[in-house]
Amino acid sequence: MYIKICGITKLEQAQSIAQIGANALGFICVSSSPRYIEAMAIAKITSSLDANLDLVGVFLDASMAEICQTVEQAGLNAVQLHGNESPEFCQQLRSQLAHIKPQVKLIKALRVKNQAGLAVAQLFGDVVDVVLLDAYDPHMAGGTGKTLDWQMLREFQPSCDWWLAGGLSPDNVAEAIAMVCPSGVDVSSGVERSAGDKDLSKVEQFMKIALQESSN
């Protein structure tokens, strides 16, 4: 089970979460978010971490130039697109990123409202590495703490890896994994004291439960 802890803003917390064994750390590059962190501040964190982690910049309808510049400045090796980016945009971004760094992981987040929203995932299977399913909220783009209707995801099988996000916490991650069998899970507010301030004991608990459930 691949585990991504999102909304990191503090260096010491990033180092501890990496040590606990997370596969990926997410940095919110969306200036309107309470978890926003600037590229140079991300760079201070990423340069202090081991090379085997996925260091993910989360973007919301940003331009290709902004994404590429942030990847370079911040020392990222993965990009999560959390807005209305099209499959064509993903394809073009992938080729632009290849000029900057080899093998930047591309993740397309979909904020799923209903079954029709879920069908859109099939359009991205061939152009990204991972599809991430998050909850829909009319006012917030991410980090909402809301869960998806997991029943809807029982038969979900895109042609690429997929990760579950949205309202996960140590209290419900085992049930979610058992019900929908994602290849990874992503969490933010469910392991926080306040926006951007992670509760390390909750992170540890979350990871232990997720790993245990996925090995059953």
Ligand SMILES: O=C(O)c1ccccc1NCC(=O)[C@H](O)[C@H](O)COP(=O)(O)O
């Ligand atoms: O977290 C944010 O503030 C945010 C803002 C704008 C776009 C995306 C954002 N977060 C994306 C994430 O990857 C979160 O981990 C995901 O939405 C799940 O959040 P949560 O329901 O709090 O676990």
